[in-house]
Amino acid sequence: MYINRKKTDMKSVTDQINEILIVDDIDDNVRLLTSILSSEGFSVCTASNGQMAMQNARNKLPAVILLDIVMPGMDGFEICRNLKADKLTQSLPVIFISALSDESSKLRGFESGGVDYITKPFKKEEVLACVRSHISISELISSKKRQAHRFQYVSEQYDSEVIRRKNIEARLKDSQELFNKVVQCNPVGIYLCELNEGGQLIIKNSNPAADRILRTNYKCIIGKPLLKVFPKLNYSSVPDMLFQVAIGELDNQTFEIECRNDKTNGIFEVTVFGTGTNSIAVNFLDVTQRRMSSQNDRILLRTLIDNLPVAVYIKDQKCRKIIANTADIENIGVLHESQVIGKTDLELFEGEPGSRGYSDDLHVLQTDQSIINKEEVFADKTGAFRWLLTSKMPLFDDSGKITGLVGIGRDITERKKEKEQINRLTKSIEQIPISFVITDINGVIEYVNPKFCEKTGYSSKEVLGRKSRILNPGKMSTSAHEQLWEIITAGNIWRGEFLNRKKNGELYWEWAMIAPIKDEHGRITNFIAVSEDISKRKQMETDLIAAKENAEESDRLKSAFLANMSHEVRTPLNGIIGFSELLGDSFFDEDQKKEFVQHIIRNGNCLLSIINDIMDISKMESGKVKIRQSVVDVKKLLFELRDQYLILSREKKIGFNLEIRKGDFSEQVSVFADVDRLRQILSNLINNAFKFTINGSISIGYRYSGDMIVFHVKDTGIGIPEEYQDIIFDRFRQVETSYARKFGGAGLGLAISKNLVEMMGGKIWLLSQPGRGSTFYFSLPIDLNLSVDLHS
Numbered sequence: 057m058y059i060n061r062k063k064t065d066m067k068s069v070t071d072q073i074n075e076i077l078i079v080d081d082i083d084d085n086v087r088l089l090t091s092i093l094s095s096e097g098f099s100v101c102t103a104s105n106g107q108m109a110m111q112n113a114r115n116k117l118p119a120v121i122l123l124d125i126v127m128p129g130m131d132g133f134e135i136c137r138n139l140k141a142d143k144l145t146q147s148l149p150v151i152f153i154s155a156l157s158d159e160s161s162k163l164r165g166f167e168s169g170g171v172d173y174i175t176k177p178f179k180k181e182e183v184l185a186c187v188r189s190h191i192s193i194s195e196l197i198s199s200k201k202r203q204a205h206r207f208q209y210v211s212e213q214y215d216s217e218v219i220r221r222k223n224i225e226a227r228l229k230d231s232q233e234l235f236n237k238v239v240q241c242n243p244v245g246i247y248l249c250e251l252n253e254g255g256q257l258i259i260k261n262s263n264p265a266a267d268r269i270l271r272t273n274y275k276c277i278i279g280k281p282l283l284k285v286f287p288k289l290n291y292s293s294v295p296d297m298l299f300q301v302a303i304g305e306l307d308n309q310t311f312e313i314e315c316r317n318d319k320t321n322g323i324f325e326v327t328v329f330g331t332g333t334n335s336i337a338v339n340f341l342d343v344t345q346r347r348m349s350s351q352n353d354r355i356l357l358r359t360l361i362d363n364l365p366v367a368v369y370i371k372d373q374k375c376r377k378i379i380a381n382t383a384d385i386e387n388i389g390v391l392h393e394s395q396v397i398g399k400t401d402l403e404l405f406e407g408e409p410g411s412r413g414y415s416d417d418l419h420v421l422q423t424d425q426s427i428i429n430k431e432e433v434f435a436d437k438t439g440a441f442r443w444l445l446t447s448k449m450p451l452f453d454d455s456g457k458i459t460g461l462v463g464i465g466r467d468i469t470e471r472k473k474e475k476e477q478i479n480r481l482t483k484s485i486e487q488i489p490i491s492f493v494i495t496d497i498n499g500v501i502e503y504v505n506p507k508f509c510e511k512t513g514y515s516s517k518e519v520l521g522r523k524s525r526i527l528n529p530g531k532m533s534t535s536a537h538e539q540l541w542e543i544i545t546a547g548n549i550w551r552g553e554f555l556n557r558k559k560n561g562e563l564y565w566e567w568a569m570i571a572p573i574k575d576e577h578g579r580i581t582n583f584i585a586v587s588e589d590i591s592k593r594k595q596m597e598t599d600l601i602a603a604k605e606n607a608e609e610s611d612r613l614k615s616a617f618l619a620n621m622s623h624e625v626r627t628p629l630n631g632i633i634g635f636s637e638l639l640g641d642s643f644f645d646e647d648q649k650k651e652f653v654q655h656i657i658r659n660g661n662c663l664l665s666i667i668n669d670i671m672d673i674s675k676m677e678s679g680k681v682k683i684r685q686s687v688v689d690v691k692k693l694l695f696e697l698r699d700q701y702l703i704l705s706r707e708k709k710i711g712f713n714l715e716i717r718k719g720d721f722s723e724q725v726s727v728f729a730d731v732d733r734l735r736q737i738l739s740n741l742i743n744n745a746f747k748f749t750i751n752g753s754i755s756i757g758y759r760y761s762g763d764m765i766v767f768h769v770k771d772t773g774i775g776i777p778e779e780y781q782d783i784i785f786d787r788f789r790q791v792e793t794s795y796a797r798k799f800g801g802a803g804l805g806l807a808i809s810k811n812l813v814e815m816m817g818g819k820i821w822l823l824s825q826p827g828r829g830s831t832f833y834f835s836l837p838i839d840l841n842l843s844v845d846l847h848s
């Protein structure tokens with residue numbers, strides 16, 4: 057029926073009821089459908105997603121809904137199902153317009169509640185025909201129903217509005233009641249006042265707390281001027297201030313008043329604020345207790361800071377003291393706080409301390425930065441120097457504005473003095489020329505002074521943490537070591553000498569004192585070793601002992617020499633004197649007297665030889681022996697000596713051989729020497745050989761050795777023990793020293809021989825075996841040009 061109508065007729069109809077809802081997320085589709093439908097007089101509304109579609113469907117109740125299927129979020133099937141599930145929209149005809157052309161999509165469309173299905177691309181006529189057909193059906197079937205729905209919707213809306221208002225009213229009532237309750241129960245006294253025409257603030261309402269605090273009666277005060285009920289508000293500028301708040305010229309005001317009369321007695325904190333035109337609320341709270349307790353707190357705090365052992369002070373923004381505790385007053389040297397209040401450091405301290413303190417204060421106040429633990433020195437009232445450890449911190453009010461500073465000064469004079477004393481002691485220990493070592497109770501080194509490092513060669517780093525034993529080379533016996541520890545761990549001092557070792561292994565002697573260090577409870581915490589290098593003293597001691605032993609030996613030798621001498625001199629003298637006396641005795645015949653003369657001569661020679669030896673040795677010691685070297689015919693000299701000792705050899709029945717190599721007989725064998733001294737040396741050795749040989753033989757000879765000729769005198773005598781083989785060349789040294797000695801002699805022959813050999817540029821030595829004989833060797837230079845000291 058609608059299809060055949062004119063467009064104008066259609067429009068009027070569609071305007072009323074035929075609104076079409078297009079649901080599609082593609083703008084172009086929406087635009088196309090809108091154009092098609094509008095051209096036919098339909099009014100159109102659109103939605104680009106499921107939510108909008110549901111909303112528009114409920115609000116507008118369109119005649120037909122053209123619904124796309126593929127859309128983000130909620131697809132067309134789901135939108136359709138939702139529309140069908142909603143009572144208000146379930147009768148609206150839904151036509152799917154989709155690019156999905158398969159049968160299953162169409163089936164799903166119908167299952168979800170769709171009434172028709174147009175496949176894209178669609179034709180205009182198809183769309184219009186479809187829409188019109190469903191509008192006509194819809195109109196026929198449900199125009200009344202829709203109106204009923206619409207009515208139902210409107211009435212629902214109305215109902216919900218009524219409910220909403222009722223709820224608001226109920227909430228308002230509740231809130232009013234709550235407000236009244238809060239005001240009634242509030243512990244803060246409240247007056248609601250209004251200005252009357254005369255400019256007076258009249259109390260219009262109050263709460264029970266107001267009556268309780270000011271001891272008034274509600275009925276009596278309502279309608280009365282505020283300033284009469286609250287007389288203290290009359291003071292000074294308060295009434296004017298209240299008036300200004302009431303007329304809105306001032307914001308909220310808070311102030312404190314103190315009431316002391318027969319009714320009220322206390323301190324009140326009052327807050328006034330405007331509540332509307334010409335009206336105010338006056339809130340007041342009794343803060344008497346709070347003020348009293350804060351006063352108590354102040355007293356407590358004051359007592360506390362006055363009893364602190366550190367100076368505490370507070371300064372205002374101009375660096376003036378406003379609080380100074382007892383310690384600070386004492387530091388400054390005044391009697392009472394009032395003498396410092398209001399004064400800056402410039403006024404309190406003279407000179408540099410004053411200006412320094414003042415400029416520090418300024419620094420804190422100007423930069424907001426604290427000064428922490430600054431050491432300060434100043435002279436107190438007695439003129440004595442005192443040290444303070446000062447910290448200054450800025451003080452801020454609630455708004456963060458700097459209001460002054462608080463200073464704390466700890467008197468560290470004693471600590472400083474102690475530190476200085478420790479410094480002095482440390483310096484002394486470091487500079488003292490004595491080694492200091494401090495160990496823990498286990499002997500682990502904790503400190504060494506520089507002298508120790510200098511002495512031992514160890515750096516402190518190398519020894520700290522190590523056992524003091526590193527210095528002990530093990531020369532101290534275990535028992536001595538244990539004894540040392542026993543003494544010091546028992547709390548006593550050990551004194552003694554150590555043989556210690558340096559880093560380079562060198563040993564050195566130390567005199568040491570090791571003492572325990574005890575804490576205040578008498579417990580041993582450390583050991584200290586103080587030691588001094590006594591190596592020099594030790595050396596001196598050793599030298600002295602050696603010198604003493606030498607002296608004793610010399611003394612002994614001298615005594616032995618004198619005893620010897622006495623014997624050696626007296627013996628020939630005795631012969632000389634004795635035989636000389638017999639010469640004058642007629643009892644003896646001429647032959648006997650000749651024999652006596654021979655004895656006298658032999659003894660005289662013997663005596664002469666001793667005297668010569670003594671003379672020689674004393675000349676040698678005073679450097680007066682002269683050597684006259686020349687070329688000596690060695691063979692000639694040896695033959696002479698052989699002849700000389702022939703008689704003695706026969707007498708003693710000891711062979712005496714001359715060892716000359718065969719080839720040497722024809723040629724000249726020369727040596728550069730003093731012939732007399734060479735003879736003297738050989739004679740000394742031959743004499744000794746005869747003296748110390750009982751039987752066997754003696755041989756003398758020579759051999760070449762490089763530039764030297766080495767002479768030897770060999771015997772088969774008693775031999776010389778090894779320990780005497782060196783010392784017999786010292787003067788007065790003899791193997792036999794007792795009075796019961798078998799062999800005579802003064803102990804000078806070898807000493808003289810040695811001196812003479814060395815003077816002529818040679819050496820003397822021996823090989824000997826006790827009981828088997830001895831061979832004495834000495835060398836002399838052959839070369840005439842060999843340089844020797846001829847006149848030493």
Ligand code: ADP
Pocket residue numbers: 740744745748749771773774775776784789790791792800801802803804805806807830
């Ligand atoms: P003297 O022979 O007068 O004691 P010397 O200086 O000549 O003094 O000798 C020192 C000591 O050396 C002798 O007393 C003797 O003990 C030892 N001595 C020297 N020559 C011999 C030797 N050929 N055999 C054993 N002992 C010897």
